Amino acid sequence: MILTTExxxxxxxxxxxxxxxIYALLKQRYSPRIFKEEKIDSEQIKQLFEAARWSASSFNRQPWRFVYAEKGSKEYDKMVDCLSEFNQSWAVNAPMLMLAIYKENTDDGKENFHALHDLGLCLGNMTVQAQYMDIALHHMAGVDWKKAQKSFNVPKGYHVSSAIALGYYGGDIEDLSDDLQENETTKRTRIPQKDFVFKGKWKD
Incomplete structure (x- = not known):
C-alpha cells in the first residue's frame, strides 16, 4: 500500500x-486535534462504552460515569464552553465530546481512594477499543470541572475528571493554527524506561 495523502x-x-x-494498536495510537467530519456510528459508540464497562476496578466498584454530546447539539456547545480556551480552539473539530466522571465514595460512604485509578483503567480500555475501530480519542485535562458539574447536573459525590474529544482519524490539518499544525506533525517522544522503572528499590 502506498501512502500518498497528507x-x-x-x-x-x-x-x-x-x-x-509492543501491540500494534498501541504503537498506532496518538491524540490528534483534527478528525473526520463524519458522525461516529451509534453502534460503535455503544462498543466504546462496552469496552469501558468491562474494565477492571477495585472490588468491581466500577466508579466511572460518562456524559457525551454530539456536534450540532446544544449539549455539545455547552461542553465546548467548559473547555479551556486552548482546547476550544481545536476540540470543535471533533464530532463528539465527552466528560469522564468518577464516583468519589464507596456505597458505604467511605472515600474510594482507587476511583480515579479505576477511571484511568477504564479509559485505557476504551482508548484501545477505539483504536481498533479507527476512532481517535484526545484526552483533555483543560476543562473547568466545576462549570461542567453544574452545566450537566452532575450530582454531589461525583467528580468530573477530564474531557475527551472523539472522532474518526482524518480531517484537514489546515483547520488548525500554524502552531498546532506543527504539533500535529512533530516527532512523538517518551522518557526512557530507566527513568521510571526500578528493580528492587527506587533509584534517583
Missing part, C-alpha cells in the same frame, strides 16, 4: 518509535 503521512509519522516491540 492524512496518511501524518498517521505514519505518528507511529511510535518504540524501543521494544
Amino acid at each position: 492524512e496518511d503521512q501524518i498517521r505514519l509519522g505518528n507511529i511510535a518509535d518504540n524501543d521494544y516491540e
Whole structure:
C-alpha cells in the first residue's frame, strides 16, 4: 500500500518509535486535534462504552460515569464552553465530546481512594477499543470541572475528571493554527524506561 495523502503521512509519522516491540494498536495510537467530519456510528459508540464497562476496578466498584454530546447539539456547545480556551480552539473539530466522571465514595460512604485509578483503567480500555475501530480519542485535562458539574447536573459525590474529544482519524490539518499544525506533525517522544522503572528499590 502506498501512502500518498497528507492524512496518511501524518498517521505514519505518528507511529511510535518504540524501543521494544509492543501491540500494534498501541504503537498506532496518538491524540490528534483534527478528525473526520463524519458522525461516529451509534453502534460503535455503544462498543466504546462496552469496552469501558468491562474494565477492571477495585472490588468491581466500577466508579466511572460518562456524559457525551454530539456536534450540532446544544449539549455539545455547552461542553465546548467548559473547555479551556486552548482546547476550544481545536476540540470543535471533533464530532463528539465527552466528560469522564468518577464516583468519589464507596456505597458505604467511605472515600474510594482507587476511583480515579479505576477511571484511568477504564479509559485505557476504551482508548484501545477505539483504536481498533479507527476512532481517535484526545484526552483533555483543560476543562473547568466545576462549570461542567453544574452545566450537566452532575450530582454531589461525583467528580468530573477530564474531557475527551472523539472522532474518526482524518480531517484537514489546515483547520488548525500554524502552531498546532506543527504539533500535529512533530516527532512523538517518551522518557526512557530507566527513568521510571526500578528493580528492587527506587533509584534517583
